[in-house]
Amino acid sequence: MSLAYDVIPVTIVTGFLGSGKSTLLADVLTGDAARDTALLVNEFGEVGLDHLLIGEIQTQTVLLDNGCICCAMRGELKDALTSLFSRRARGEVPPFSRVVLETTGLATPAPIVATLLGDRVVSSHYSIRAIVTVVDAVNAPQQRAAHPEWLAQVAAADRIVLSKADLADTPALEALERSLAQLNPAARIARRTHADDASIVLDPAATAHDFADFVRRTGAPRAGMRNDAPPLARLDAAPAHRERLASLDAFCVEFDEPVEWAVFTLWFTMLLARHGDGILRVKGLLALAGVPQPVVLHAVHHLVHPVLHLDAWPGQSGAEQSHAVPRSRLVFIARGLARDTVADSYRRLCRHLQTAETVR
Ligand SMILES: [Zn+2]
Incomplete structure (x- = not known):
């Protein structure tokens, strides 16, 4: 060679x-x-x-x-x-x-x-x-x-x-x-x-x-x-x-269930409206209910890019990983925003919508 x-x-x-x-x-x-x-x-x-x-x-x-x-x-x-x-x-x-x-x-x-x-x-x-x-x-x-x-x-x-x-x-x-x-x-x-x-x-x-x-x-x-x-x-x-980096948090929010697109966009719009100034970057892979392929999400401050559809979940072409259930994962880089605040707000919205559904 x-x-x-x-x-x-x-x-x-x-x-x-x-x-x-x-x-x-x-x-x-x-x-x-x-x-x-x-x-x-x-x-x-x-x-x-x-x-x-x-x-x-x-x-x-x-x-x-x-x-x-x-x-x-x-x-x-x-x-x-x-x-x-x-x-x-x-x-x-x-x-x-x-x-x-x-x-x-x-x-x-x-x-x-x-x-x-x-x-x-x-x-x-x-x-x-x-x-x-x-x-x-x-x-x-x-x-x-x-x-x-x-x-x-x-x-x-x-x-x-x-x-x-x-x-x-x-x-x-x-x-x-x-x-x-x-x-x-x-x-x-x-x-x-x-x-x-x-x-x-x-x-x-x-x-x-x-x-x-x-x-x-x-x-x-x-x-x-x-x-x-x-x-x-x-x-x-x-x-x-180094001080500026120390003031930033990078964290990952995972979702147990596939997300409903309508619910997700409602939540994400509200999140950016409230915290967009402090959100330097969001990127992630979403498992949408009823859609086998992952969706890639990118946002910078208040700007959300049109989502991209990947052909398959990355890392799942190998036989050994084919049984893994894909999970939505969003990575945040933010200042003054905690992981729990983000995760809780999504859960609260889902509960709220479920309650509203039951009442109707
Ligand atoms: Zn550096």
Whole structure:
């Protein structure tokens, strides 16, 4: 077996919560491209779902969950990359020729770049091909105002892909494009056209990763850090980033019974009306009563995306899992909202509707 590359190119795909990174990757990682790609998915929270949503792809997928890759899991990232490389060398995994690293929407890219460049073993096996940042055209102004991570992701990008451009009105979209160009003049900015997805993610024109330039753009010395601090140290996650993460909760709500679509939408609309400002992200798989296929739900703040129907429940193609009863699962990333509040509100609504039914 011959290996195509001695140094494996890595595309870092970042973008704030709900911007559509997984959707983009699901579209790109099909067929030969999937077989040729190792995918690292980082999720913030106790339940990883993105790797399921990306689907049953023929790719080597490593899930780094339960923490943020840019601050809490840098050691895990390094271990995952070195282990992937040695398993590939031993022929234990397909001889992929590229790595795609999907970060959580809350991560800042600079510390990830520092992990890739700063570790001698990792940097001898991998090189950064490009940083692709997906920007949500609808929620960008709100995310920019509330989350410094949004700006860090935009500042670090070689390519910026605008998602949901069709949902934004033209003047707002053009204003966003102008401000992105000012924030990061070096990046190529384009609205997402499905035709370009593969070339942007899988074979981006190699960007010369001028490290000094990257540090200048994204790693300006922080308060309290001396100007002559080593460049790699300047790329470490800011303490404020860890504090912000600590103020967020990620939790999963499961539903015992298949959900009635009408009841679910009523409940979910009420939940977002009441708590939407504090809900950064909801995504999940729903088992609808009477529907064998799962439905994928995505919401960011008050915006709920049209649901997607999957052909089958992920992870259930294997014979050993075919008896599992699919359960609806929603993963929330929120501030100031408890799991019990969410779960109780659904149960209360169901009880209320049952009572109303009986009375009638
Ligand atoms: Zn982090």
